[in-house]
Structures are given as structure tokens and as C-alpha cells.
Amino acid sequence: MTHTIRDLDTPCALIDVARMQRNIDRMQARMNQLGVKFRPHVKTSKSLPVTRAQLAAGAQGITVSTLKEAEQFFADGITDILYAVSMAPGRLKQAHDLQARGCALKIITDSVAGASEIGRFGAQNNVVFEVWIEIDTDDHRSGVKPEDASLLEIARVLLNDGMTLGGVMTHAGSSYEYNTPEALERIAEQERAGAVRAAQRLRDAGYNCPVVSVGSTPTALSAKHLEGVTEVRAGVYVFFDLVMHNVGVCSMDDIALSVLTTVIGHQVEKGWAILDAGWMAMSRDRGTQNQQRDFGLGQVCTEEGEVLQGYLLSSANQEHGILSRVGEPDSDIAQRFPIGTRLRILPNHACATGAQHPVYHAVQKEDETAVWPRFYGW
């Protein structure tokens, strides 16, 4: 049976498939032009149809943020998987099991202690893990600095225990903090140069380092060249969101994920419409709070997706959202958005909003939707 948007109960998550495909094609074309492989980060969608579309466009392998994602996508036939979070020792058995079943899983570490745990488990269990070393190129989160002495020591420990050094990887997460082409190009170059430098140091010391993997959505879309890089990773580009709009790497019309909601009440004196999309449907992500433009908890659009300038989801409780106008309260709010009016909300952060929903409703043509399952948990 064919469902249309109008058949859907609210709140629910919508994917505009045409926009998503445009985002996928744009990124893949850029990667092809830059001469690198592309390994999308599927933590954004955790959904097979989305990931299949990325692979169909030319992506080679995927990046995951949990071994649950690795398990799910491996069960769907995807074998080339990078688990891009430092290995917890207690999860090595699960990684081993995946590998034993045929998954070409790559794991990462950024410390001698971490490498020792991997090496010890590997040696004891007669398993060779392919390990990539995480490089810190922007002081943002994890990783060893390109010039740090421990970089070579990590490689030595891994090889000593019989592991394979697959390469280096970095993620310039601080790129989210910029919003000019110049600054983005600069952080992209910093990310590239740091990863390439780390690989060079390893090679100079006699280690193989086949892969040099970099990426974040802003840097992937801003790098001028990627000399020395073999692959790029990015996740949120597939849907984009208001944070990425503020960073300047997409327009509002590129945002492919939204939450469909219904007006359930008003507080007319305050200029509020009350929606059935609260933080449970949007997430608590306030990623635009410290950016050049604060979208509250989301940008309000018509049911068809037309942006209603100046109308935001200004605050939320668990299952209540408060829609209001920026600046002076809208005294016509109850006439403008009567009870039962359906609206779409564009999210601050697609990864966080998607995670609140058991399924996406993929809007394939104006009036046809399909259910795309997604999973969660660990």
C-alpha cells in the first residue's frame, strides 16, 4: 500500500530522498575529482537504504561509530568497515568474532597502552587485527600528535605483537567551529598535512602505512587538494542540518532530514503554538546556540517543506515543542497555525535527531513515502 506524507502519524522523521541523493552525488563527485576513495560515516543514518545509496554512488567501505553498526551492516553484506572509535579492551572479543566471520574490520588506537591491549589480545588469541593509528591534527578530541614520539612506539608495539598497521586516520572535528571558506580551507589543509606528516614519519622509520584517512563534512567539502591522502570520511553531509548550514557548507534547501509534527495547542498571549514534537523527537542538541545564527531547537517549515522564515522551535519538553516567532510575539499565531496544522522542523544536528526515531519515512516523490528502518543502541 502506498503511503503519502498526509497518512503519517506525527511526530516522525522524514528523509527527502531527492535532496539526500543530491548530497551523496555532490560529495562523491568531489572525492572523485580529488582522486581519493570515500568511506562514508554511517553513524548519521544507521539505515541500510541510506548506506546502500552511498555505496551505489561510489563509496568504498564504511565508517562506523559502534560495533553494533559494524554487526548490522556486516549482516547486510558490507565487509570493509572502519570502527573509528578507540578500541575498548573489553570489546576486542566482539571485534575478533566479526573478523572471524569474514568482516574486514579495521580498528584504531591512539596510545601505547591501547596498542598493547590490542597486541596482547591478538597474540593470545592468534588473531591479527588491522589497526590504524588515530592522529590528532586539531587538538579536538582523541589521537596522537603527528610529531609525538609515541607515534612510532605505537607502531612498534603493534607489529611486535604481530598486528598489521593499516594506516593513519584523523578527524578534524574542530572544523565545525568555522564558517568562512578561508578558515575551512585552512583547517582542511591542517587535517591533511598532519595525517600525511604522521604517515611520513612512520614510513621514514621503516613501517608500512598504506592508508592515510582524513575527514569531516566541512573539511571534505573545503579541501583544495588532498595530496598524500588515500581516503576521506564524512557522515552528516548525507542529510546536512542547521549546524552545517551555519558552517556554510550547505544551503537550507540541502537539508534532507526533518521532523513532521502537528500543532496541538496555543498560548496566544505569548505568541506560542504548541507542537507534538518535543526534545524526544528533535533531540536536545543545541548545536547552533553558539553559531552565527541560533535556530533554537529547529527551523519551522510548512508540511511541504517550505521554510517559514523567523519561526523556530524555540524550546521543548519531552513531547511538547514550543513554536514562536523570533523577535515580537506573533499575536495571530492561533490563526496562522490552527490546531491540527502539520509542519516540518529542520534539525540542528541530523545525527542526534535521527537517533531519536525508530524509522525514517523516505519521501520519494511528493506523495509517496517508504519506511526505512534504522537501529540504535550498542
Place this chain on the structure above:
Amino acid sequence: MTHTIRDLDTPCALIDVARMQRNIDRMQARMNQLGVKFRPHVKTSKSLPVTRAQLAAGAQGITVSTLKEAEQFFADGITDILYAVSMAPGRLKQAHDLQARGCALKIITDSVAGASEIGRFGAQNNVVFEVWIEIDTDDHRSGVKPEDASLLEIARVLLNDGMTLGGVMTHAGSSYEYNTPEALERIAEQERAGAVRAAQRLRDAGYNCPVVSVGSTPTALSAKHLEGVTEVRAGVYVFFDLVMHNVGVCSMDDIALSVLTTVIGHQVEKGWAILDAGWMAMSRDRGTQNQQRDFGLGQVCTEEGEVLQGYLLSSANQEHGILSRVGEPDSDIAQRFPIGTRLRILPNHACATGAQHPVYHAVQKEDETAVWPRFYGW
């Protein structure tokens, strides 16, 4: 097979069952003493074993925030259910279906327009909904003011269409903003008086108004008396959290929900330990940000649950948490919390953190855990 905490993969959500039971017993004893029924809000847990424990202690009926919760708990044999979010017209059919199957569902509205939608659907479909009118007693969110002229008009419209007026209900959500016994007692009295006044106006106008329902965790625990009130609702008290600790209605030792996590790396110069619990495991809730004590994204404890004063989850990405010390960075961080160290994090907001997890691991004795499923979505 018996599992212990040490068998659990991280990140995962733990319930300290002894604490939970103590929280349940404390609230129920208070309600008994105040001479009112208690109708817990099960949006906090969305889990049958938790709800069963609340009912076993003496609760009468439940409150839900979604019709999905109503469906799930009705399937588990619970029939007396208040859906405490203004009815979206598009969901009336689902409410009707629940009622037709034997669920004693109560729905709410706070406007003439909303009442008309309910009445029209009811009249057209030959169904009598029991409707409660939501009262706004603290300018916080939804509801009609106790003195508002439309209060009587809502009642008139409902009865005119053949619906049943079940009563009035209010939720003083602004109680979360206070932190002294005096202020909490004052807002509790304001909540009580407003609801009772609305009921009185309805009765004076000749309408039956059997139920007067009030509540939030802070007001439920702070009301001096509840004259005229017939039932109280509260949700988060079952687990408590750091927000409630700051409000002053629980101690740190009452918090029954935590997230078990593993140290996966360090940035020693910054005094950081990197954890495998990021915002996906904790939620993005920053509820303590503007309170008297900001706990970042959570309070760090040992694996056994002992609070480590001064150590917070200070920031997070999707699957990375950053643990740091308040004030001066801890230069011994890597020795204090070596890779593989397991810790518990107390959450800002139990409702938001629980929602990120497919199951709870109920810690029943020190070394025994049971899986308590929970559901999500709409």
C-alpha cells in the same frame, strides 16, 4: 545465566533496583500520607518492570506522554491510563481504537478548538471520550488559566458533543527552576490552588469535575497539603537525577539510573580521559547548566557507584565522552583511570538518558543484573 555488572558491554544503562524501590516507596508513602491517589508518569522509564514496581507499591493508574506508551502498557494489562499531552486531532482514531479494546483512556485538551475537534470526532464516530481539561498554573507551557473565560466554554463544548468531563489536571513544570524548600512549597501550593480553583469554577457552573490531578516530582515532594486534590502525578522521582539533586528533592545517593562506561584513551596534557559514553549514551541534556551546580554531561563514579567528587563528563561527541576534573587539569589522569577502567556516570536528566538505551540492566544485588526492556518511538 546470571550476569554481573562486570559481564556487561559498555556503554549501557544501569538501574540500581534498591534505590529505585526506595524512591518508589518514599513517594507512595508521601501520597498515602497526603491522602491522594498516585498516578506515576511512566515516560521516564518506558519499562514494564519499573511500572509494575510502581503499581505494586500502591499507584493507581499511569500517566503517559505518547499513545505508543498507552499501547504498550495496555498490552501489558494496565487499563487506567491518562495521556497527558493535548490530543492531536490526527491521533483521535488511535485513542478510539484503544478505548474500543477496553482501555480506560483519558485524554486532555486546553482549548475550545481542541475540545471541538474531540467532540466532532466523538459525535461522528459514536464514541464518548473521557476528557480532562489542562490548567496552566505557572505560565510554564500548556493549559488554560484557572480564571480564563474559555475554561467553562471548553466544558460546554465537550458536554454538548456528548463527551465526559473527567476532571482537570495541571503540571507545574516551572518547579524545576527552584531550589529551596520555601520556593518549592510555594510553587506546590500555587499548583494545587490553581487546579482546585479551576475545578471549583467548573462545579459552580454546574459541571461535574471528579478529578483534580496535579504534579511534578518537585511539587509532589514539597506540597504541605493537597486539599481538594484527588491525585498526583510524577515521573522522574523513580530514578531521580542531577537536576533533581540540584532542585534539592533528592541526594546523590538516591539517583538510581547511571551509564556504565569504559576508558578508551587519554589526552594527558589536557587532563582528559576519553570514555566510550558520548552524547548517544548520555543524551544531549544539559539540564544542570543554569542550576546552582553545573555537572556538565554527568557526574563520574566508580564502577561500583561511588561518587568521584570533582570528576565530570565535561563534554561529549556522539560516541566519545571527555572526563575531566573541575578546576586544574589532573596530570595523573592516565594513572588514575587507565585504559579499560570502568566507571558509572550519573545523568543530568533520567528521562533523556534512559531514552537513548534499548534496555536497562537492573542491578538487583551487587553482582546480579537482569535485562529490563524499554521501548521508544511513537
